Amino acid sequence: MSTPASGGEPARVTPDWLALREGADAAARAAELLDPLRAYLAEVAPERLVIQDLGCGTGSQVRWLAGRLRGPQHWILRDRDPELLAHVDEGVPTSAADGGPVTVETRQGDLTALRADDFGGTSLVTASALLDLLTFDEIDDLAAACVDAGCPALLTLSVAGRADLSPADPLDAELAEAFNAHQRRTTGGRRLLGPDAPDAATKAFERRGAVVRSRPSPWRLGADSAALAEEWLRGWVAAACEQRPDLTSRTDPYLRRRLQACHAGELGVVLHHTDLLVLPPRAVAA
Numbered sequence: 001m002s003t004p005a006s007g008g009e010p011a012r013v014t015p016d017w018l019a020l021r022e023g024a025d026a027a028a029r030a031a032e033l034l035d036p037l038r039a040y041l042a043e044v045a046p047e048r049l050v051i052q053d054l055g056c057g058t059g060s061q062v063r064w065l066a067g068r069l070r071g072p073q074h075w076i077l078r079d080r081d082p083e084l085l086a087h088v089d090e091g092v093p094t095s096a097a098d099g100g101p102v103t104v105e106t107r108q109g110d111l112t113a114l115r116a117d118d119f120g121g122t123s124l125v126t127a128s129a130l131l132d133l134l135t136f137d138e139i140d141d142l143a144a145a146c147v148d149a150g151c152p153a154l155l156t157l158s159v160a161g162r163a164d165l166s167p168a169d170p171l172d173a174e175l176a177e178a179f180n181a182h183q184r185r186t187t188g189g190r191r192l193l194g195p196d197a198p199d200a201a202t203k204a205f206e207r208r209g210a211v212v213r214s215r216p217s218p219w220r221l222g223a224d225s226a227a228l229a230e231e232w233l234r235g236w237v238a239a240a241c242e243q244r245p246d247l248t249s250r251t252d253p254y255l256r257r258r259l260q261a262c263h264a265g266e267l268g269v270v271l272h273h274t275d276l277l278v279l280p281p282r283a284v285a286a
Contacts (some may be wrong), residue, residue: 030215055130116148131197143204161195177242209281223265
């Protein structure tokens with residue numbers, strides 16, 4: 001969940017932000033992708049799973065997925081940020097769906113430097129809210145590493161470039177366009193893919209013969225998630241204004257209106273994401 005270190009100072013996320021969004025992430029992930037994944041893993045790794053989670057943040061992926069897979073599991077959680085890795089042990093499950101043991105280790109480092117050799121002996125590669133923070137070349141390298149190592153991948157919660165707010169406001173579309181441009185910005189010599197990442201990843205894996213399944217995984221925020229909606233809204237507007245400073249004079253009253261509606265339980269947000277399940281070229285799954 002944190003930006004890989006490469007070519008410039010990456011954006012930082014905090015443990016508090018990751019804790020705030022974890023419930024929405026868990027509810028959004030496309031659980032229907034798990035049946036073909038389980039079928040594949042049962043065939044190729046029936047005794048013990050080794051799972052590498054890239055950009056793990058504080059460990060939300062292992063907390064969500066470990067209890068939904070069967071058998072003994074060893075997770076290798078990778079992130080560039082030692083502060084996030086220090087929080088990994090909080091709430092990490094110790095048993096799988098069938099009671100098998102789950103163990104975890106953390107590794108700090110540059111995710112963009114990983115190659116097929118780093119995935120040797122790995123049963124599954126996962127990532128959450130990571131692809132949109134990568135460049136075209138970095139996604140292509142990730143696809144090559146996974147396919148060359150024969151690893152399936154579950155890549156969840158990549159931004160899809162759409163945010164639906166209700167009730168609608170005339171400024172919504174302009175803010176969304178500016179935010180998406182910000183997501184595609186060039187920083188530290190790296191041009192981020194933002195909402196173009198799921199399509200780029202799909203093409204990169206399919207060029208190498210992998211089978212890719214895509215499913216929507218939207219956040220659905222309402223009165224019961226007002227704190228997250230408020231924090232997201234502030235960040236969304238701030239990023240749009242950073243991209244287009246001319247919007248600032250109009251976003252101040254816009255943000256006041258939106259926050260009032262949020263505090264009154266009257267604001268609904270559907271923030272669209274995409275989940276990808278990638279199975280190696282030889283995989284045949286139900």
